[in-house]
Amino acid sequence: MSAMQDYQSSLSDVSSRKFETFSYLPEMDAASIRKQVEYIVSKGWNPAIEHTEPENAFGHYWYMWKLPMFGETDVDLILAEAEACHKAHPANHVRLVGFDNYKQSKGAEMVVYRGKPV
Template sequence: MSMQTDDYRTQYTLETFSFLPEFNADEVYDQIVYIINQGWTPALEHEDPANASAHYWGMWKLPLFGTRDPNEVLVELDACRAAYPNHLIRLIGYDNYTQCQGHNFVVYRPRGM
């Protein structure tokens, strides 16, 4: 993680898409479809902004193994956001062939971040 200013609350650059404006709902949906179409397993992680670079992020439930429905991922995203409204939330696409993350980006930032 690199910080663009000295104040960690001002702006995080946590992943590939950090330089872009925040994704709208359709763009997030398109990224979920991309993850599923690659055959990757979607998963969600969350973390308090103050600890985002200090350690591993907590996983929201188990990864959504075998899901082919982007709406199922959106339901879990909404549930995670309701449970942790002050946390950053990251969407990950796990590639079971290479045993690593094929894709990840922050899908939710608390207000003021």
């Protein structure tokens, strides 16, 4: 059995905070993010883009970027919206959410751009 790793994080060090499962992994490259979007689309989930300041990633609601993309299946369009959100808010974290209509909950959620604290 391998030893568990302790992630050094603290409230005072914004850049060390973890927000969801994927944040404990190395940053995803463009191909990995694309595969996640393809998975969301293949499951029939509705993609949505959200963003927030790094210091508010834990205790606040994330801002919705436009409306959820109900029924959208074009992976390139979804990725373009995430990039547009990042360009509009470069200091913010940007996450992609896949809403599951049947379970009425999030089926997937991941940060695709990490903002830099100011």
